[in-house]
Amino acid sequence: MLVKSVFKALDLLQVPRILEFILHLLTRVSRLTADELEAAGLVLGPDAVRYSAVRIAEGRLLRLVFKINGDRAITLFHTINLPAKGHHSRGNLDLVVHEMVHVYQFEKIGSVYIWEALRAQKTGGYRYEGWEGLEEKRRNGQLFSGFNREQQGQIAQDYYDDVLTPDLPADSPQRLAFQPFIDDLRAGVL
Numbered sequence: 088m089l090v091k092s093v094f095k096a097l098d099l100l101q102v103p104r105i106l107e108f109i110l111h112l113l114t115r116v117s118r119l120t121a122d123e124l125e126a127a128g129l130v131l132g133p134d135a136v137r138y139s140a141v142r143i144a145e146g147r148l149l150r151l152v153f154k155i156n157g158d159r160a161i162t163l164f165h166t167i168n169l170p171a172k173g174h175h176s177r178g179n180l181d182l183v184v185h186e187m188v189h190v191y192q193f194e195k196i197g198s199v200y201i202w203e204a205l206r207a208q209k210t211g212g213y214r215y216e217g218w219e220g221l222e223e224k225r226r227n228g229q230l231f232s233g234f235n236r237e238q239q240g241q242i243a244q245d246y247y248d249d250v251l252t253p254d255l256p257a258d259s260p261q262r263l264a265f266q267p268f269i270d271d272l273r274a275g276v277l
């Protein structure tokens with residue numbers, strides 16, 4: 088509760104905007120490519136996020152950051168920070184989808200998502216027991232908002248990789264298991 092209030096105050100004071108401005112001076116930023124926009128739109132919806140405000144940051148200060156953290160992508164507010172090379176670099180559209188969920192979380196609940204995502208990394212982690220797990224959880228009444236902030240990103244990423252990329256048929260059990268949660272996501276109920 089206290090944590091939420093602190094982040095709320097930081098948001099009201101425009102701290103994310105200021106930090107983002109500084110970070111952009113120390114990195115190399117660019118807008119989303121057509122492919123990235125399309126991938127994010129297919130999962131989250133074409134108007135879900137303020138995509139025009141999203142920037143991908145690479146290089147410069149981030150080279151040091153990624154050396155320290157082992158190339159893990161970091162999304163801060165509207166900026167998706169990616170290593171310039173390797174598995175977590177820009178060409179991996181599924182990763183961009185995952186990180187875009189964090190941008191969406193920021194738009195919907197404010198910068199407290201950072202706290203919640205860090206807590207998720209330390210506790211529940213990213214796993215949700217696959218599509219079978221999704222099927223069972225939905226049967227028990229779970230909503231997308233019942234997952235932690237990293238599982239939410241992972242579900243969107245896996246939906247892109249395992250359902251959309253192979254274009255599974257509409258009646259495949261995998262697609263049916265993901266669908267209600269993707270519908271929640273697209274409705275912005277995070």
Ligand SMILES: [Zn+2]
Nearest residue numbers: 185189237240
């Ligand atoms: Zn994440």
